[in-house]
Amino acid sequence: MTISQNPAPSLAERRTRILDILRFTLDFAGHRKLTRVASSLTFTTVLAIVPMLAVVLALFTAFPLFAEFHKALETFLGESLLPPSVSDTIMRYLNQFAAQASGLTAVGGAFLVVTSILLIMTIDEAFNEIWNVARQRPMRQRLLVYWAIISLGPILVGASLWASSVLARESLGYIGNLPEGLSLLLNLVPFLMSVLGFTALFMFVPNCRVLWRDAALGGLGTAVVLTVMKAGFTAYLTRFPSYTVIYGAFATLPIFLLWIYLSWLVVLMGATVASLLPALRLHRWALQRQIGAQAVDALEILRILWRARSTLPPGRSLGYLEKHLRVHPDALRDMLGALRELGYAVPVADGDQWVLACDPARADIGPLVDRLLIDRAQTELRAGTLEALSLTLQGNPPVLDALFAGDATENRNDDAQY
Known part of the structure; x- marks a missing residue:
């Protein structure tokens, strides 16, 4: 008896399915108004980035043991999350503002903490909207999670980056030339940290069950797109310095705002992909209509x-x-x-x-x-x-x-x- 098998889909069928999936994803993103959410997050980030850095700087300053962690974290932010053409200027001004803000009174310090928490609350609401979560976490639980992110997150990230840099220095001192595999792994540490960070963001922020593989795929895609976007952004600013010609010394600000907006848009699209993976995996993206x-x-x-x-x-x-x-x-x-x-x-x-x-x-x-x-x-x-x-x-x-x-x-x- 011959067992009949379904023929493999043709190239045209595969192309049609891919286009349908992309159309479904873009329709979902448009329905969630991700461009408007990215604009809101950009505005909130500009307001909260200095207070958040001030809180982090105060934590690192209060404990001299974490001084090396602070340097490693600052290097990571400058090299991995910002285009090289603006990273030095932005990080210098942010450190100056944060250093001045760290000298505020108790009331001013409390305001900084509240402003930082407002940014995380905005992120929390945006992610729950993407995952269509109707019920938020209790406020007490949310505040505990937010405070843990603000206080422990930078320390853990800085510690891991510091450990990798120390390992690289020690290996260079004792071994001379590192093996190619180990050298590649150490160079990938910042990228892997970004992947782990986005994976944790997609997995734990929404108040619903998110499979780790969906969060990991979304985090990997987000980190890859951000890396490619940073390279393209840098190449554009280098070859077509129109912003510098128009704005002069003031060009850093619009470039920084545009970069924050595009970064949030990529992160929100990564979250959207992670939220849609169950439907795509179950082939329900067409049946839902x-x-x-x-x-x-x-x-x-x-x-x-x-x-x-x-x-x-x-x-x-x-x-x-x-x-x-x-x-x-x-x-x-x-x-x-x-x-x-x-x-x-x-x-x-x-x-x-x-x-x-x-x-x-x-x-x-x-x-x-x-x-x-x-x-x-x-x-x-x-x-x-x-x-x-x-x-x-x-x-x-x-x-x-x-x-x-x-x-x-x-x-x-x-x-x-x-």
Whole structure:
């Protein structure tokens, strides 16, 4: 017997799929208004960068042991995160401003800390918006995380960079010429630190579960694009010094602002890619646009919860639903939120486990269809038709029990594989 296999996709099909994925990603980025968010983060960064550096400088100054860490961190910021043509000027002014700000009173110091926290809160809100997280962390927990980032983050990064530089110096002193592999690894330390930093940012900032491989791929892509962008930015400023001709000595400021904006745009796009990887991996990037798909998936969720009403513990976890339905976590959270508001299902166990909250023999599907199939944002000319359709659906719709009848025996074996 010959086993038929699906033929490999042709070059045209692959090109079409890649274009569809890129279009889906760009549409998602446009829907989240990433350019506007990048502008907001640029403005907040300009306001908060000096206070944040002042806080970091105060920490390094208070503990002379960290002096070498401060130098390593400053070198990393100047060489890895800024174009060489402006890094020296920017770092010199920032250090001067931070040194002057470190002499403020207690009230002024508190203002610096608050301004630094506001920047991190803006980043937190932007990332949660990208991951479509509706519920923020409690304020106390957020403040603890922010303070840990401000206080411990620079010290840990500076310590790792200092250790790599010390290792390089010691190796040069005792061995002479380093092996090519070790030399390449030491040269890649700043790049690897950027990858780890972005990975941690994408994995821990959103108040939802992010797979480490998705965060790592997003962090790697962000670091690569930033490195390429820095090289291109430097080449442009070197060969086409139009900003210097127009602005003269004042050219550093617009260049710095443009660099911050482009950097934030790249970081936000990296976060967008990391958030969309589950949908791309499940090949749901095209199905999400089909009319009625969300309503069908919501009914499937209710069917799964109905079948699991007698299990121990009752209900199903978010991981189970995501794996069984093969839907993006954002879409799953939206549907579960709608089911909760309509009284069909409720979360238990800190929101990770969901159970059926209605009687299938009495609960009809009218409100569900009304919520997920009827677009209330239509024009006023169609408002009467939409209202009539809504009333018709709520007049004598089938109950859930009628939809689920005879389903338990048919699908009992399906649960065993999950």
